[in-house]
Amino acid sequence: MILNYFQSNNFGDALNPYIFNHFLPDFFDSDPETSFVGIGSILGLKNVREAKKKIVFSSGFAYGAIPKIDDSFDIFCVRGPLTCEALKIDKKLAISDGAILIQYMDQKVLDKKYKYAYMPHWESMQKYDWKVICEMSDVHLIDPTSDSQSIITQLKQTEVLIAEAMHGAVVADALRVPWIPAKAYGGINDFKWKDWTSTFNLGYDPFKIRSLYDDTSFTRNVIREKTGYPLPLSSLSPIIGIFKKYQDRSIIPKVVDEFQMIKSLDPYLSQESILRSKGEQLLDKLDDVKKKYSVKN
Numbered sequence: 001m002i003l004n005y006f007q008s009n010n011f012g013d014a015l016n017p018y019i020f021n022h023f024l025p026d027f028f029d030s031d032p033e034t035s036f037v038g039i040g041s042i043l044g045l046k047n048v049r050e051a052k053k054k055i056v057f058s059s060g061f062a063y064g065a066i067p068k069i070d071d072s073f074d075i076f077c078v079r080g081p082l083t084c085e086a087l088k089i090d091k092k093l094a095i096s097d098g099a100i101l102i103q104y105m106d107q108k109v110l111d112k113k114y115k116y117a118y119m120p121h122w123e124s125m126q127k128y129d130w131k132v133i134c135e136m137s138d139v140h141l142i143d144p145t146s147d148s149q150s151i152i153t154q155l156k157q158t159e160v161l162i163a164e165a166m167h168g169a170v171v172a173d174a175l176r177v178p179w180i181p182a183k184a185y186g187g188i189n190d191f192k193w194k195d196w197t198s199t200f201n202l203g204y205d206p207f208k209i210r211s212l213y214d215d216t217s218f219t220r221n222v223i224r225e226k227t228g229y230p231l232p233l234s235s236l237s238p239i240i241g242i243f244k245k246y247q248d249r250s251i252i253p254k255v256v257d258e259f260q261m262i263k264s265l266d267p268y269l270s271q272e273s274i275l276r277s278k279g280e281q282l283l284d285k286l287d288d289v290k291k292k293y294s295v296k297n
Helices: 013-022 083-089 098-104 129-136 148-156 166-174 190-200 215-227 235-262 272-293
Strands: 002-004 034-038 053-059 073-078 114-119 158-163 179-183
Touching: 002 013, 013 098, 013 148, 013 166, 034 114, 053 098, 053 215, 053 272, 073 083, 073 272, 083 190, 098 166, 098 272, 114 129, 114 148, 129 235, 148 158, 148 166, 158 235, 166 179, 166 272, 190 272
Parallel strands: 002 034, 034 053, 053 073, 114 158, 158 179
Antiparallel strands: none
16 A cells, blocks of 8 residues: 655645654555555545545545546545535545644644744745745744644744645644635635635635745746747846836835734634544544554454
């Protein structure tokens, strides 16, 4: 059995080996015949659909092709009711995101170091160096592509998390750190957020932050993709220069103001009883997985 998740250095994806090797020690090998599908919006991905046997645990659907659920799927639970609707499966299978299991792992309490921290989506970090804005806003930046343990430590040291990265909010909530959803780019997937938050009886109304771009990202995302002009960077230098001046003088000060506005908002935090109940349900499902698929059987 292999642990199947989207291979990246993104925090949400990297939580898979961190969490499941803890709760399912010596459970995985290199046999691709059986695929344990874990944390992430991965049920629409090709490598998941094509696996011979799929054991689904707390996974979500948000993009890709909707898989046809047949005998090759053994679904123990999924992330939320929207995933159930997309897959046309019983909504009783919706528990919550598996990342909330982190509440049962390292429970060491750390002193608070950051009044506010911001964790952007990993793709947002490729578009702009958000450290600039965070420094101007007196907000600590948590890089979603850094080491998982380091991120968890920083979350524990944070009083309130401003979260564009969904799994930043999921783990913060499990660690009892209040969070405020934000959205700086249109590509942030609302479906997966609502899929998860609905399991905690929470809404999802992210604060809209103006989009920012560095020079390279601006040419790729704003000029080339929207105009279709395959022009070399050298020929775009005048446009880039104008845009940079405009962004520095006009947009950045407004984004800093927006961060100050976010600080005035009431943060989200699930009810303790719901968090514990969902966690216990996931632990029960993990026991079911072990009983059914343990090599001892």
